[in-house]
Amino acid sequence: xxxxxxxxxxxxxxxxxxxxxxxxxxxxxxxxxxxxxxxxxxxxxxxxxxxxxxxxxxxxxxxxxxxxxxxxxxxxxxxxxxxxxxxxxxxxxxxxxxxxxxxxxxxxxxxxxxxxxxxxxxxxxxxxxxxxxxxxxxxxxxxxxxxxxxxxxxxxxxxxxxxxxxxxxxxxxxxxxxxxxxxxxxxxxxxxxxxxxxxxxxxxxxxxxxxxxxxxxxxxxxxxxxxxxxxxxxxxxxxxxxxxxxxxxxxxxxxxxxxxxxxxxxxxxxxxxxx
Amino acid sequence: xxxxxxxxxxxxxxxxxxxxxxxxxxxxxxxxxxxxxxxxxxxxxxxxxxxxxxxxxxxxxxxxxxxxxxxxxxxxxxxxxxxxxxxxxxxxxxxxxxxxxxxxxxxxxxxxxxxxxxxxxxxxxxxxxxxxxxxxxxxxxxxxxxxxxxxxxxxxxxxxxxxxxxxxxxxxxxxxxxxxxxxxxxxxxxxxxxxxxxxxxxxxxxxxxxxxxxxxxxxxxxxxxxxxxxxxxxxxxxxxxxxxxxxxxxxxxxxxxxxxxxxxxxxxxxxxxxx
Numbered sequence: 171x172x173x174x175x176x177x178x179x180x181x182x183x184x185x186x187x188x189x190x191x192x193x194x195x196x197x198x199x200x201x202x203x204x205x206x207x208x209x210x211x212x213x214x215x216x217x218x219x220x221x222x223x224x225x226x227x228x229x230x231x232x233x234x235x236x237x238x239x240x241x242x243x244x245x246x247x248x249x250x251x252x253x254x255x256x257x258x259x260x261x262x263x264x265x266x267x268x269x270x271x272x273x274x275x276x277x278x279x280x281x282x283x284x285x286x287x288x289x290x291x292x293x294x295x296x297x298x299x300x301x302x303x304x305x306x307x308x309x310x311x312x313x314x315x316x317x318x319x320x321x322x323x324x325x326x327x328x329x330x331x332x333x334x335x336x337x338x339x340x341x342x343x344x345x346x347x348x349x350x351x352x353x354x355x356x357x358x359x360x361x362x363x364x365x366x367x368x369x370x371x372x373x374x375x376x377x378x379x380x381x382x383x384x385x386x387x388x389x390x391x392x393x394x395x396x397x398x399x400x401x402x403x404x405x406x407x408x409x410x411x412x413x414x415x416x417x418x419x420x421x422x423x424x425x426x427x428x429x430x431x432x433x434x435x436x437x438x439x440x441x442x443x444x445x
Numbered sequence: 446x447x448x449x450x451x452x453x454x455x456x457x458x459x460x461x462x463x464x465x466x467x468x469x470x471x472x473x474x475x476x477x478x479x480x481x482x483x484x485x486x487x488x489x490x491x492x493x494x495x496x497x498x499x500x501x502x503x504x505x506x507x508x509x510x511x512x513x514x515x516x517x518x519x520x521x522x523x524x525x526x527x528x529x530x531x532x533x534x535x536x537x538x539x540x541x542x543x544x545x546x547x548x549x550x551x552x553x554x555x556x557x558x559x560x561x562x563x564x565x566x567x568x569x570x571x572x573x574x575x576x577x578x579x580x581x582x583x584x585x586x587x588x589x590x591x592x593x594x595x596x597x598x599x600x601x602x603x604x605x606x607x608x609x610x611x612x613x614x615x616x617x618x619x620x621x622x623x624x625x626x627x628x629x630x631x632x633x634x635x636x637x638x639x640x641x642x643x644x645x646x647x648x649x650x651x652x653x654x655x656x657x658x659x660x661x662x663x664x665x666x667x668x669x670x671x672x673x674x675x676x677x678x679x680x681x682x683x684x685x686x687x688x689x690x691x692x693x694x695x696x697x698x699x700x701x702x703x704x705x706x707x708x709x710x711x712x713x714x715x716x717x718x719x720x
Contacts, residue, residue, distance in 0.1 A: 227673055230505060230506055230670070231505055233505040234555070276551035276555070276571055279551075279571065280551070294571060295571060296551060296569060296570055372665065374660055374664070374665050375656075375657075375660030377656055377666055377669070378653060378656035378657045378660045381652055381653035382650075382653045382657070384653070385649055385650030385653045388649060389649070390647065390649050391671075394652070394669055394670070394683075395505070395669070395670050395671065396666075396667075396668050396669045396670065397505065398502055408669075
């Protein structure tokens with residue numbers, strides 16, 4: 171059965187690739203030009219599911235996306251890791267010496283900036299979506315402008331690959347979340363990972379105490395990030411991911427953490443994609 | 446005595462403002478067009494000190510800058526918190542309806558994107574430096590393009606402020622580090638904060654154990670961030686900031702952590718700028 175899935179970006183984007191892989195090619199993607207728009211489509215019930223990048227092995231967490239999930243009380247129901255490879259794409263028959271500008275997403279430009287040091291004549295211009303630039307170049311046969319996008323975008327829009335894997339750090343893994351309005355994983359079988367958020371006062375040992383509870387309950391920490399609470403000095407929010415073997419262990423830890431931390435919140439319970 | 450200080454950006458940038466405030470208006474800034482160039486000038490001894498943004502209350506840590514400090518074994522010797530206010534600047538006598546493009550740093554564009562939703566005709570274009578755009582507009586009397594920059598940039602380049610504080614989240618604090626090749630804070634008096642990096646195996650309770658040591662030694666945690674080690678599955682690096690009242694307490698914790706964690710490293714010891 172085909173499933174409507176809202177993604178940030180268009181067909182040929184990394185989000186599109188994740189949607190296809192996670193849903194075994196059964197995703198009918200709804201193309202959204204921003205993460206905000208994708209979330210709006212979820213809230214308006216145009217779709218039940220969105221795909222959203224959460225963190226990157228190079229640049230770290232995408233805090234604004236965590237904020238979107240948190241502020242709208244959405245639920246992470248799954249995750250997917252994609253190895254991001256950036257390629258330089260242009261019209262067939264055009265060499266890199268004909269390129270004056272590269273348009274791409276700020277994150278892609280950042281990840282490839284070392285490559286462009288050898289081409290000082292090429293101006294880097296921010297665009298909303300990596301794949302959309304490829305599509306525009308193909309549709310309007312634009313010369314002099316190149317895109318940074320995936321090989322699948324090159325195939326989809328029939329562009330030439332001027333240079334492969336142009337990102338500075340070759341292993342470049344991005345973690346994507348599958349997000350719904352509410353967690354539909356009612357069957358807890360197979361659930362072995364959770365994303366949590368809680369707040370603590372700036373008191374010596376407060377975080378250590380919480381981590382001791384997690385450790386005592388046999389939870390493994392796979393991610394932790396502190397964020398000072400805006401407008402609340404000396405209070406910190408923590409985004410934490412944990413994995414576990416038994417759901418009961420996690421439930422026990424959760425019950426204790428709810429008492430010990432402030433504003434404890436489960437952002438999602440799902441199946442660990444790393445094994 | 447005037448001090449040569451390398452900054453990312455030009456006069457009128459937020460880095461310039463931090464350099465002036467931290468060094469009581471005695472900074473002779475060396476303008477660098479990237480963080481990499483600023484670090485190069487430090488390594489080539491063109492300067493002994495650089496100013497570098499490290500994290501932002503909205504977007505989180507600037508991981509590539511942590512990597513620059515870490516990879517080149519530089520030392521954080523001080524910190525400064527600046528409340529970042531973004532303003533829309535253009536030539537005198539030009540209204541917002543005459544603006545076709547806004548050029549600015551990707552981070553500034555991200556922080557102001559909600560403001561521009563009301564102006565869909567304005568194209569957002571990535572530029573290297575917020576203040577440089579202001580300077581170019583003023584020098585070449587460029588119409589139709591606006592800059593996002595500080596009020597001090599507006600004064601310096603005599604531009605008109607079309608809109609004040611256009612960032613979405615009004616309280617927008619950025620933490621800057623003062624960075625040298627080596628820590629010259631030989632006198633430990635006044636030192637009450639440290640930035641640390643260490644690695645841990647993905648073993649249950651490994652982080653909790655380290656945090657217990659910190660807590661037992663009366664260290665306060667003000668920041669923690671995990672980062673999966675690229676190409677090393679199941680190994681995590683942690684960037685941690687701690688504050689303390691007695692340097693001896695910190696020394697004791699350091700001695701224990703050096704034994705318990707892997708690749709323990711002090712990125713800097715300095716005076717806490719938040720009191």
